[in-house]
Amino acid sequence: MIILSGDSNIKVLNMDTGDVSYVLTDLQSNIYSIDYDYRNMYIYFPRFDQNDVLRFRYPSEDVSNLETVTVADKPTGLAIDPVSNHLYWTEQSKGNLYRSNLDWSLKTLILQDDIIFALTIDFRGSKWLYYSTLGTNKTISRSRLDGTEQHTFVDVKVEKVTGISIDYDSGRLYWMENVEGV
Template sequence: MHIIGMVFDTSSRTLLWVDALKEIIAKMHVPLNGEPSNPVILHNLIGNSPRGIALDVCNSLIYWVNSNTTNPSIERSNLDGSDRTIVVKENLYEPLAVAIDHAQQKLYWIDDVEGIHFKIERSNLDGSDRELLVHNKHQQPVYLAVDSESMYWSDWVHSAIWTMPKHAKVGDYPTKFKSYYDSRRDADPAGIVTRDNVGKIDCAAILSIMEKRSNLSGPVVSRPLAETFNNLTTSTEESDLTTEISRNCLNDGHPNKTDGTCRCKPG
């Protein structure tokens, strides 16, 4: 095995990873107690050279890059492997890493362009409204992460972590955030993550904004647990409500597992 990226979905206790040697995405259930389940193959990507992987917490999706220079792409699927979709296909050379900006509902990726150049781009989660943020050279970017203000990526040429504001313009130059260069021993920084704060992601608010961007005809309502069941019960504990909400989202709505709300269908 050559594990080159992994994500963990806390709501379903599912660990997913990219194996660059077998060219697969695999997953396993990791319970709070007891032994993990046996790994199973989620996607067989032979010939596609899969690399980075990212988790879209609010929509329960995974994104990954296929870095085969003859057929590069960025794809996504549900956590169970269903609804596999190509998100970005055009104007890619060798995409290496991908990251999700949950607050802005944006997809970021690194493309190691032919020659000495590389790019960092972003788009909506469906690949629309694509933007070029960084077009620079003399780096070998490996992994990518974003927080509320900035982008960060690891680079093996300078043995460093670089950063730039998310509102950077093409032509702006990145700042060296951390150097691992040592004349006695070079270290190659690889995987990188960011943590914006200690709070949880407010998926209900984020998805409401996303629906409005889609120019839907009707309002989107996301009701908290207490409001959802206010007229149904006055004595049930919140833990019981959390169990109930998965069965009682009205009008074909579906539960947001991260914050215990019901998300209504469009319209």
């Protein structure tokens, strides 16, 4: 199964059959990212237009039982660190990157940068946060999980990086570029 987010919905794609089923619809916002907490079985997602981050149990018989994790100013990127039980999210309009515990306690501003969009975590090896910036300097930057050692990882020139992921088996970082569609 692959869990996907889209314009105001969350759906599941069965890789064996190709069947798509909608888990949630009419979320009243663009959903730019999504992550799954395998240990506690929750899907987390930010609602850009509603200024909040929500979660719900999955699988569950009642997926409409949404819980507000936090309020945020135009949240876009979201990632879970399952080793430390932390949730990270970005606020696009302010360039903030936050962390909290999965139980919503200890909300902490980790760093500020240009307009931050996508986010992923290398929680296995070197313990880096990777995030994209869409402002004056379009980059993929990285920092330690506590926001220290912040620097540009890749200058993507004019591209808007809207998704980042890590392939832990190969040790590679992948990203999606919005302008060129690659």
